[in-house]
Amino acid sequence: MYIPEILEGEARGRLRNLYHNIKNTLHLPLVSDVFRVLAHYPSFLTYALETSRSNLLSHHFELLSDQLRALPPPSPPLPQLPSFVTRRDLRGASAVLPVFHYGNAKLLLLTTAWYEALSERPIPGWQQEETFVPPGIPVTFPKNVPLLRTETAPPEVQRLLRQITDTHYGFAPPGDIRALALYPTFLAGAWQGVEGYLHTPWYRDQSRRLLHTAQTLARSLPYPLPLSPGRLQQVLSEREIASCLSIIAMYRSLLPKLILDTELMMGLLKQSTQTFWI
Secondary structure, three states: OOOOOOHHHHHHHHHOOOOOOHHHHOOOOOOOHHHHHHHHOHHHHHHHHEHHHHEHHHHHHHHHHHHHHHHOOOOOOOOOOOOOOOOHHHHHHHHHHHHHHHHHHHHHHHHHHHHHHOOOOEOOOOOHHHHHHHOOOOOHHHHHHHHOOOHHHHOOOOOOHHHHHHHOOOOOOOOOHHHHOOOOOHHHHHHHHHHHHOOOOHHHHHHHHHHHHHHHHHOOOOOOOOOOHHHHHHOOOOOHHHHHHHHHHHHHHHHHHHHHHHHHHHHHHHHHHHOOOO
């Protein structure tokens, strides 16, 4: 369960400053997976974020992300969380799940815009006058979202992470799962509920719909995105460009699953908070 990344605590110098800017520009209290992996290519990551900043801070970007968050509920009713889920872990999950609910939609829109531009399907933009959202992290979010280091996790948590990764995510558990793994009884109980939906028509249809909708919405971004292979060839080798394209494509495919899983887990959590006080 491994994919090379540079964690926030390992970042130094310019990369540390870049991570700080990423969090404030995306209004998130953590640096998401795609950026931690792309940090091995700092020239690309810096350029891609600089060219995206106007769109990311625009009010229109928030409205487009809201459209990706507006998912219809699954047809079958959600089950109750198991009784072994502790109140401590319910409280922890209730603090971090809204962060991923908010952030993953923005990340899907951003990675799709990058994917389209780098596939030479330009993002032209449509206006130069736009209301901006000030950078910064909302006060309703935790100040930071720690991630479990999988190599130091207890054996039972490692087994759970391996099960989730093998079932769903491929290389390694994403940040969402590593954050929730710090609340292991919730993650174990919620995964039991989520797993039953993975092969349903609702899950497949919504995954496809999210990808298709993100592709359409990316063309509605207000500012041009001057990101293309030709421009990147001026600062990166062909091998580096190929690696960055692969990373973006991987996370673009992963993010619809994360959005759906978070939506299901929030539904399970909501039912539990209605059952007893956490």
